[in-house]
Amino acid sequence: MKEQTEIIEQGNVEEKKKAKYDFKYIANKFGALFGLIILSITLAILSPSFLKIDNLMNIARQSSINALLSIGMLLPILTAGIDLSVGSILAFSIVVTGVVTVMWGMPPVLGIFVCLLVGALAGLLNGLLLTKLRLPHPFISTLGTMNVFRGLALIITGATPIFGFAYVINFTGQANVGFIPVSFILVIVISIIFHIFLTRTATGRYIYAIGGNKEAARLSGIPVDRVLIKVYTLSGLMAGLGGLVLIGRTNAASPIAGLTYELDAIAAVIIGGASFFGGVGTVWGTLIGAMIIAVLRNGLNLLGTSTDIQTVVIGTVIILAVYVDVLRRRSKN
Amino acid sequence: MILELKNISKSFSGVQVLHDINMEVKLGEVHVLLGENGAGKSTIIKIITGAYEKDVGELIWKGLPIEVTKPSDSIDAGIGTIYQELNLIPELSIMENIFLGHEKKTGSKISLLDRTTMKKEAKVLMERLGQNVNPDELVQNLGVGQQQLVEIAKALSLNCELIIMDEPTSSLSEREAEQLLLTIERLREQGMTIIYISHRLEEIKRISDRITILRDGHKIKTVETKSTSIDEMISLMVGRSLDNKFPKIDFKKGKEILSVKNLKLTEDSPQINFTAYQGEILGISGLVGAGRTELARAIFGADPIVSGEVYIEKEKQNIRHPIDAIKAGLAFITEDRKEEGLFLDQSLIFNKTIAMLNKVKKNGLIHPKSQRKVADKYVKDLSIRPNNVNLLTRYLSGGNQQKVVIAKWLFTDARVFIFDEPTRGIDVGAKVEVYNLMNYLIENGAGVIVISSELPEILGISDRILVMSEGKITADLSRNEADQEVIMKAATGG
Numbered sequence A: 001m002k003e004q005t006e007i008i009e010q011g012n013v014e015e016k017k018k019a020k021y022d023f024k025y026i027a028n029k030f031g032a033l034f035g036l037i038i039l040s041i042t043l044a045i046l047s048p049s050f051l052k053i054d055n056l057m058n059i060a061r062q063s064s065i066n067a068l069l070s071i072g073m074l075l076p077i078l079t080a081g082i083d084l085s086v087g088s089i090l091a092f093s094i095v096v097t098g099v100v101t102v103m104w105g106m107p108p109v110l111g112i113f114v115c116l117l118v119g120a121l122a123g124l125l126n127g128l129l130l131t132k133l134r135l136p137h138p139f140i141s142t143l144g145t146m147n148v149f150r151g152l153a154l155i156i157t158g159a160t161p162i163f164g165f166a167y168v169i170n171f172t173g174q175a176n177v178g179f180i181p182v183s184f185i186l187v188i189v190i191s192i193i194f195h196i197f198l199t200r201t202a203t204g205r206y207i208y209a210i211g212g213n214k215e216a217a218r219l220s221g222i223p224v225d226r227v228l229i230k231v232y233t234l235s236g237l238m239a240g241l242g243g244l245v246l247i248g249r250t251n252a253a254s255p256i257a258g259l260t261y262e263l264d265a266i267a268a269v270i271i272g273g274a275s276f277f278g279g280v281g282t283v284w285g286t287l288i289g290a291m292i293i294a295v296l297r298n299g300l301n302l303l304g305t306s307t308d309i310q311t312v313v314i315g316t317v318i319i320l321a322v323y324v325d326v327l328r329r330r331s332k333n
Numbered sequence B: 001m002i003l004e005l006k007n008i009s010k011s012f013s014g015v016q017v018l019h020d021i022n023m024e025v026k027l028g029e030v031h032v033l034l035g036e037n038g039a040g041k042s043t044i045i046k047i048i049t050g051a052y053e054k055d056v057g058e059l060i061w062k063g064l065p066i067e068v069t070k071p072s073d074s075i076d077a078g079i080g081t082i083y084q085e086l087n088l089i090p091e092l093s094i095m096e097n098i099f100l101g102h103e104k105k106t107g108s109k110i111s112l113l114d115r116t117t118m119k120k121e122a123k124v125l126m127e128r129l130g131q132n133v134n135p136d137e138l139v140q141n142l143g144v145g146q147q148q149l150v151e152i153a154k155a156l157s158l159n160c161e162l163i164i165m166d167e168p169t170s171s172l173s174e175r176e177a178e179q180l181l182l183t184i185e186r187l188r189e190q191g192m193t194i195i196y197i198s199h200r201l202e203e204i205k206r207i208s209d210r211i212t213i214l215r216d217g218h219k220i221k222t223v224e225t226k227s228t229s230i231d232e233m234i235s236l237m238v239g240r241s242l243d244n245k246f247p248k249i250d251f252k253k254g255k256e257i258l259s260v261k262n263l264k265l266t267e268d269s270p271q272i273n274f275t276a277y278q279g280e281i282l283g284i285s286g287l288v289g290a291g292r293t294e295l296a297r298a299i300f301g302a303d304p305i306v307s308g309e310v311y312i313e314k315e316k317q318n319i320r321h322p323i324d325a326i327k328a329g330l331a332f333i334t335e336d337r338k339e340e341g342l343f344l345d346q347s348l349i350f351n352k353t354i355a356m357l358n359k360v361k362k363n364g365l366i367h368p369k370s371q372r373k374v375a376d377k378y379v380k381d382l383s384i385r386p387n388n389v390n391l392l393t394r395y396l397s398g399g400n401q402q403k404v405v406i407a408k409w410l411f412t413d414a415r416v417f418i419f420d421e422p423t424r425g426i427d428v429g430a431k432v433e434v435y436n437l438m439n440y441l442i443e444n445g446a447g448v449i450v451i452s453s454e455l456p457e458i459l460g461i462s463d464r465i466l467v468m469s470e471g472k473i474t475a476d477l478s479r480n481e482a483d484q485e486v487i488m489k490a491a492t493g494g
Helices: A002-021 A023-029 A031-046 A053-078 A086-103 A108-132 A138-157 A167-174 A182-200 A202-212 A214-219 A224-250 A261-271 A283-302 A307-332 B041-049 B071-077 B094-098 B115-128 B144-157 B174-189 B201-207 B230-238 B292-299 B322-328 B337-341 B348-360 B368-381 B398-410 B428-443 B455-461 B484-491
Strands: B003-012 B015-025 B030-035 B056-061 B064-066 B079-082 B162-166 B193-197 B210-215 B218-224 B256-264 B272-277 B281-286 B307-312 B315-317 B330-333 B416-420 B447-451 B464-469 B472-478
Touching (some): A031 A283, A031 A307, A053 A086, A053 A182, A053 A224, A053 A261, A053 A283, A086 A108, A086 A224, A086 A261, A108 A167, A108 A224, A167 A182, A167 A224, A182 A202, A182 A224, A182 A283, A202 A214, A202 A224, A214 B337, A261 A307, A283 A307, B015 B041, B015 B218, B030 B230, B041 B071, B041 B079, B041 B193, B071 B079, B079 B144, B094 B115, B094 B144, B144 B174, B174 B193, B210 B230, B218 B230, B230 B428, B256 B292, B256 B447, B272 B472, B281 B292, B281 B428, B281 B455, B281 B484, B292 B330, B292 B416, B292 B447, B315 B322, B322 B330, B330 B398, B348 B398, B398 B428, B416 B428, B428 B447, B428 B455, B464 B484, B472 B484
Parallel strands (some): B030 B193, B030 B210, B079 B162, B416 B447
Antiparallel strands (some): B056 B064, B210 B218, B256 B272, B256 B307, B307 B315
16 A cells, blocks of 8 residues: 555656656647647737737737637537537527617617527527437537527518617627727636636536536436536527627627637637537637637738638648647547 | 567556566466456556557567557457457447458459358357357347357457457356356367456456466466465455455344335336335345346436335435435446446546535535545545546546445435445455445445345345346345345246
C-alpha cells in the first residue's frame, strides 16, 4: 500500500513538472485558445489595421450573435444532441417582435420580452417533440422545426422585412458603452451565467451526465426528459437573444435572417473542443470557437479575400480543429 | 518460446502502471495472467495487441523483435485476441463474421465473394471447436457462449498462432463456460498457444500450464500450475494470505425493510412476493435469464410493471421512475457498470456526487470544495486506487470502477441496496472489499439484496437465499438449508 502511494505521489510530481515545462501539455489543455492567439499574431503581422481598437471592437460586435447562438448550441451538443432550428427560431422571434411592436404598436420594452419568449417557446417545442413524441434523434425534430419556423416567419411577414424599430429594441445590438459594444458585454455576461449554470448547478451537471451515459443518468435518478426540455428551451432562448442583437445591428427584422447560423454555431462549439458525442465541452471553449471564426472572417476581409474563399478557409479550420482533438485523444490513450 | 516480453514499462499521465515486465510464453501452452484489478494484466495484453504503445521494452515474437504499434500489426503477426466485449455483427451470419475483412474471392479479375469456399471453411473451423452449426445462421440467434466460439473461429481463420483471451468466461453461464473450457483444452491438444486472463481460480487450475502473477504493475512470479495451489495463487496475487474469501458477520434478523407484493412484470408473468429484513444479506440465485435483473429493475422503477406493490419499512411506495426509487431510499448497483453505472469521461468526483448533488450545495450552487471533500473521504474509506479524485473513471480498473459505483449509492443515504452481480470481473481482493462493505451496510441497519450467478459467492455471503426460475421465485432457503444441489434443483425448476 505504501509503495502504491509512493507511485502515485511520484505520478503527481511528474504531472506538475509536465504542467510547468511541457509545451505539448499546455497546448493540449488550452488548444483552442492557442489557436486563437497564433491566428491573431499572424493577422497582426500581415495587416497593420488588425490590432486597431476600432477593428477589435468590430470583431467583438461581429462575433456576438454567433457567440450567443453557440453558447445555446453547446447545451444540446453536450447532451449528445443538436439543434438545427436556431437560425429559423432567430428569424421567427424577430419577425414576431417586428409585428407586435412596429405594426401593432406594443411598447418596445415588452417587445424585447416577446423576442426572448418566442425563442424560448420555440425551443420548448423542440424539447417536447424530442421527449414526449420520443422522436429518435433531435437531428430529426429540429430539422422539422427549422423548416416550420422559417416558413412561419415568411408567412407572417409576407416574405418582406420589417423596418423601423424603436431605440430601446435596437439598443443591445447598436449601442456602445465607451467604445465597447453592448452586445459584446452581453456575451461576456451570458458566458459567465452559463459557465456557472453548467459547472455549479445540478441541472448543469446533469447535462454532462446525460451526454456521457444516458442510461446511467436515468438510473442515477436524473430527470432526463426534464433536463432535455430545459436544454432545448435555453437553446431557443439564446436564438431569441441573438435575434435581438441582430435587429439592433440591421434595424430590421427579415424573415430570411439567420440562414445557416446554426451551422456557424455548431462549428464554434466543435472548434471550441466539445465532443460531438456528448458529455465534453465548456462555455469558454465555445466562446473561443466563436472568436476564432469571427477573427478569421475579419482578418480575411482585411486582407481583401473574397467571401467565397473565407467559406473554404472556415470549413478547413473546422476539420483541422477536430483533427487536432482526435490527435489529442489518441495521445491520451 | 513463441513470445517474450522484455523490460516492458508503461505509464499513463505520469502514473506508472507497468514496471519492467519480463515474461515468456512457451509454444503450445496455456499461460494465465493473474492479478488483482489494476495489477496490469489488461495493459500487458493491450501492449501485445497494439492497442497501447509501450514506453520502453521489447517484444520478441518467435525469436525476432517485433514492433507492434497498432492492432493490425499483431493480427498480421498471427496473434488473435478475444475480448470480453464481443466484436461481432449480430445481423450477419457466422460465415460472414468469420471472414469479415478477409473475405475469400473468386477468380482474379472479377472479384466476387466465394461463398462456397467460405461456407465450407467456416463449417470446418467451427467443427474444430466442437460445434456442428450451419454457417449461414445469423450470429444474433446464437447464445453468448457460441458467439464467443465464432470469435475464436475468426481468429483461427486468420491462421493465428497465439490466442489471447481476456476474461472470456465472465459473461457466460456455467454451462457455456464449461463448453468454452472444453474448447480451450481441445485447442491446446491441436498445438495452439493461449494467453488467458480470468479471475476464476478453479478454472485456471484446471486448464493452464503456467501462471504469471502480477501485483501493482510488477511481475511477482511465474509458476507451474501443477506445483501450485489456489491458496498460493491468492497469496501471491494479493501479497498476503487471504484467510477468508467470504467474511461473514453474525446475522441478527431485524425489522422488515423491503417487501414486494404481487408484483407482475408483464401481463402473463407470474406474481412475485418476497420480503427482505434489516441485518440480513438476501441472496437471489438462479440461472442467467431467470428474471432476476428484470425483478430488480422493476422494483427500482427502471422498467414499467403491470401491477404489484413495493413497501419500504412497511410504507407503501409508488415507484414509477428511478427518481422515486431513490427518494424512497433504494439503491441499485447495476450488472453492467460501464453501460449503466458510470460516466466514463467524468472524474471520480462527478460520478460520486451526481445522484445527490443537493448534499454538496452551498447557497444554491454546487460547492467544489465540499464535493472534493466527500470524494476524498470515500476514496480513502473504500481504498479506491489510484487515489486521484480528478482522474476520469475510464482509466480506473474494473474493481475500482465498481467501488466508484458503490460510492455513488452510499452517498445517496439509501436504506435498501440491490447489488446485481457486484463482483463480476473483479478480483478476489476487491471482492472481499465489496463483501465487507455489504457487512458494513447491514450493521448500519440497511437492507442488502445480492443477485449473483456464482454459487460459491451466494452461498458464502447470504443469510437467506431466494432462487428464481422462469420469472418465479422457486425457493426461499435459510443459510443452513442451502447448498449447491438444492439451489440448482430450484433454479432448473426441478
